[in-house]
Amino acid sequence: MKTIPTKISFLGGAREVGRAAVTVKSEKTQLLLDYGVMLDSEPGFPMHIPPKEVDAIILTHSHLDHSGGIPLFHIQEKKPVYGTQLTFDLAKPLISDFIHLSGYYLSFEYLELQTMLRSTIHLDFRKEETIGDMKFQLLNSGHLPGGAQALVEANGKRIVYTSDYNTRETRLLSGADRDYGNLDALIIESTYADEVHPDRAELEKEFMESVNEVVENGGTALIPAFSVGRSQEIACVLAANHFEYPVAMDGMAREANRIMMNHPSYMRDPKLFMNALHSAAWVEGWKDRRTIARKQGAIISPAGMLKGGPAAFYIQKVGKKSQNAVFLVGYQIPGTPGRELLDEGKCVIDGKVQKVKAQVKRFDFSSHSGGNDLKEAVKELKGNPVVYVVHGEENNCEMFTEWIKTEVGLEAVAPKTGDAFTV
Numbered sequence: 001m002k003t004i005p006t007k008i009s010f011l012g013g014a015r016e017v018g019r020a021a022v023t024v025k026s027e028k029t030q031l032l033l034d035y036g037v038m039l040d041s042e043p044g045f046p047m048h049i050p051p052k053e054v055d056a057i058i059l060t061h062s063h064l065d066h067s068g069g070i071p072l073f074h075i076q077e078k079k080p081v082y083g084t085q086l087t088f089d090l091a092k093p094l095i096s097d098f099i100h101l102s103g104y105y106l107s108f109e110y111l112e113l114q115t116m117l118r119s120t121i122h123l124d125f126r127k128e129e130t131i132g133d134m135k136f137q138l139l140n141s142g143h144l145p146g147g148a149q150a151l152v153e154a155n156g157k158r159i160v161y162t163s164d165y166n167t168r169e170t171r172l173l174s175g176a177d178r179d180y181g182n183l184d185a186l187i188i189e190s191t192y193a194d195e196v197h198p199d200r201a202e203l204e205k206e207f208m209e210s211v212n213e214v215v216e217n218g219g220t221a222l223i224p225a226f227s228v229g230r231s232q233e234i235a236c237v238l239a240a241n242h243f244e245y246p247v248a249m250d251g252m253a254r255e256a257n258r259i260m261m262n263h264p265s266y267m268r269d270p271k272l273f274m275n276a277l278h279s280a281a282w283v284e285g286w287k288d289r290r291t292i293a294r295k296q297g298a299i300i301s302p303a304g305m306l307k308g309g310p311a312a313f314y315i316q317k318v319g320k321k322s323q324n325a326v327f328l329v330g331y332q333i334p335g336t337p338g339r340e341l342l343d344e345g346k347c348v349i350d351g352k353v354q355k356v357k358a359q360v361k362r363f364d365f366s367s368h369s370g371g372n373d374l375k376e377a378v379k380e381l382k383g384n385p386v387v388y389v390v391h392g393e394e395n396n397c398e399m400f401t402e403w404i405k406t407e408v409g410l411e412a413v414a415p416k417t418g419d420a421f422t423v
Contacts, residue, residue, distance in 0.1 A: 029133050
């Protein structure tokens with residue numbers, strides 16, 4: 001009997017972080033896994049694939065580097081898009097905001113986003129679905145509320161695409177589901193393949209000590225955080241550690257809160273999650289903002305890298321006083337105001353770049369697996385899969401690939417954009 005090959009093609013996210021896009025093709029069916037954007041001065045898209053050649057799309061999670069290009073497949077067609085309901089509920093405001101900010105560069109508008117959202121099919125984790133001659137299911141990725149990995153079966157071959165994933169549990173989410181069974185191929189991220197994240201319990205302890213110290217001395221702790229995921233996790237960390245002072249949440253985090261509160265079952269501890277969000281004050285407008293900026297307590301607010309959002313307003317108030325602090329809880333991309341603050345202690349206050357008087361510190365609350373966790377995940381794979389390393393800087397992809405080949409003895413590749421392989 002002739003075995004029919006299954007083809008994997010890398011359209012984006014190869015040797016780079018951003019614009020993730022992978023296709024899996026069998027004899028009769030082609031699945032597109034994610035189709036994201038690269039957010040530079042103008043958005044960058046993955047390689048083009050004609051919509052008529054795609055039978056269905058799987059969206060693993062709502063972040064724009066995975067979701068932002070999917071409306072392109074709904075300009076003339078209605079392609080089915082599979083994902084968890086929470087992923088689509090969160091993708092809607094994120095992609096809307098993206099269209100609002102970058103519309104000039106895009107070949108789609110809100111209408112196509114609406115068509116995309118009408119074409120969604122909601123799947124729970126571990127529920128098997130069939131498209132043509134392929135089967136697939138979503139597994140929890142531990143990266144973002146509602147976020148998933150994709151397990152695809154085609155021509156008797158089993159392939160896992162981890163997308164962005166975190167194998168460690170956090171206050172907000174359980175760690176990634178790694179019960180894959182035997183695999184023929186694994187497509188794995190490598191964002192932090194060269195870093196070891198701190199122990200979560202130690203990190204939380206240090207974070208809580210720092211926040212408590214600032215607030216007990218009459219100060220305000222500004223915590224710039226991504227609106228989807230990180231803001232809610234920080235609220236859970238404060239609640240779990242019985243933080244006794246006021247907590248305010250602002251910006252797009254409020255909309256994300258409302259959406260997530262409709263889906264508490266995706267959280268590791270739904271009770272803690274609901275308590276954390278109910279006990280925080282949600283900022284309603286500028287009057288609130290001005291008052292809160294002067295008060296003792298913690299403020300959780302986007303943007304996570306201080307690039308706009310209410311956090312850009314708060315830093316101007318909080319940054320002027322030495323009893324205050326700015327605690328950065330996410331990665332700061334070079335060139336962003338957050339990175340400048342971290343490296344040089346400076347940011348724009350009252351229209352000019354100034355030295356900040358407030359204490360500035362970074363805490364590594366990453367939602368991606370670190371190097372040791374990635375290695376552990378590969379070591380415990382069953383079967384004899386080929387490992388494709390993506391979603392990392394070029395050095396990380398190459399370094400992790402070499403490690404897999406020499407230390408684990410599996411075949412491993414760091415594909416380039418446009419590369420295709422048969423399984």
